Amino acid sequence: MSEKAGVGVIGLGSMGLGMARTLAAKGFKVKGFDLAPARRDLAAEGGVHPAQTIAEAFRDVSFVVFSLPTASDVETVVTQHADLLGGEGRIVIIDTSTSEPDVSRALAEKLDLAGHGFLDAPVSGGPAGAASGTLTMMIGGKDGDLALARPVIEALSSKILHVGPSGAGNVAKLVNNMLAAAHMVTTGEGLKLALAAGIDPEAALRVVNAASGRSMISEVHFPTWVMSNRFDSGFSMGLMRKDVRLAHELAQSTGAVTPLSDLVAKLWGEGSEELSDQDDFTRMGAFRADR
Ligand code: NAD
Numbered sequence: 001m002s003e004k005a006g007v008g009v010i011g012l013g014s015m016g017l018g019m020a021r022t023l024a025a026k027g028f029k030v031k032g033f034d035l036a037p038a039r040r041d042l043a044a045e046g047g048v049h050p051a052q053t054i055a056e057a058f059r060d061v062s063f064v065v066f067s068l069p070t071a072s073d074v075e076t077v078v079t080q081h082a083d084l085l086g087g088e089g090r091i092v093i094i095d096t097s098t099s100e101p102d103v104s105r106a107l108a109e110k111l112d113l114a115g116h117g118f119l120d121a122p123v124s125g126g127p128a129g130a131a132s133g134t135l136t137m138m139i140g141g142k143d144g145d146l147a148l149a150r151p152v153i154e155a156l157s158s159k160i161l162h163v164g165p166s167g168a169g170n171v172a173k174l175v176n177n178m179l180a181a182a183h184m185v186t187t188g189e190g191l192k193l194a195l196a197a198g199i200d201p202e203a204a205l206r207v208v209n210a211a212s213g214r215s216m217i218s219e220v221h222f223p224t225w226v227m228s229n230r231f232d233s234g235f236s237m238g239l240m241r242k243d244v245r246l247a248h249e250l251a252q253s254t255g256a257v258t259p260l261s262d263l264v265a266k267l268w269g270e271g272s273e274e275l276s277d278q279d280d281f282t283r284m285g286a287f288r289a290d291r
Helices: 016-025 037-045 054-058 071-084 101-113 126-132 143-156 168-196 201-208 216-226 237-254 259-268 283-290
Strands: 006-010 029-033 063-066 092-095 117-120 135-140 157-164
Touching: 006 016, 006 054, 016 029, 016 037, 016 063, 016 126, 016 143, 029 037, 029 054, 054 071, 063 143, 071 101, 092 101, 092 143, 101 117, 101 168, 117 143, 117 168, 126 135, 135 143, 135 168, 143 157, 157 168, 168 201, 168 216, 168 237, 168 259, 168 283, 201 216, 216 283, 237 259, 237 283
Parallel strands: 006 029, 006 063, 063 092, 092 117, 135 157
Antiparallel strands: 117 135
């Protein structure tokens, strides 16, 4: 593949905007589409050609990167527009949305019949990782499609994990986010316990981060976004609630018994109704510390 391959990016939100700009900065010919014109304008400032329709973003490209809120958005875009995929040869959709394994499997099968590829390729690393091309990407799908899409994937990610067949990337991402959601709750509760027992929470956090209770949530999210009262990580309560709900549903559908995760799902749902879906998800850490 020449480094001038065309890439369509659908969804230019907190993650998609950074990914589209990163690809443009690395020499790909990028066409970006978002329902919101303001997001298309921001993409254009970063060297991305703003497509006026999804059809335009699908035309004459070798790859399409999705960064959409839900599996239902992904399904709708593919179902309504897949016949417009108009490049040469096999076109690979790289779906970085946190989506659902069953939906990814069905779309991969459908696109394969049409001669195209679909990788579920959810990411970790937040807007900063998207903007710097240092995401962790966990991938489900065929070896051949990953080989074709590798130049795009390598431009976006510093860690690439091919987890297994279609849907495997989604499963791994839901497991990861269930753990991150649990760490947000447990770290908040740990600092509350420290305060109740007469210890400065900042001092307790320093200990946790130098000892075995640490996680990325305690090492990065608490100092950067919770203790600082910034709450602007760029990942919303609504999207994390979606991930926790999906992980919970996966446990139920597979019969996995996960009592602590079930409670975490409850706390992110009805247990935190005071927080809106538009709030940053890091507010949950302070919320649990204040209960
Ligand atoms: P976001 O809400 O900031 O952006 C989503 C964008 O998609 C919006 O700009 C919206 O206008 C656009 N959109 C919705 N439907 C569309 C359609 N049919 N066609 C074109 N554009 C459409 O969300 P985000 O935080 O960027 O997250 C995107 C995905 O990545 C989600 O699945 C999320 O769970 C996942 N994710 C987010 C983060 C993070 O830190 N924000 C990290 C990892 C994964």
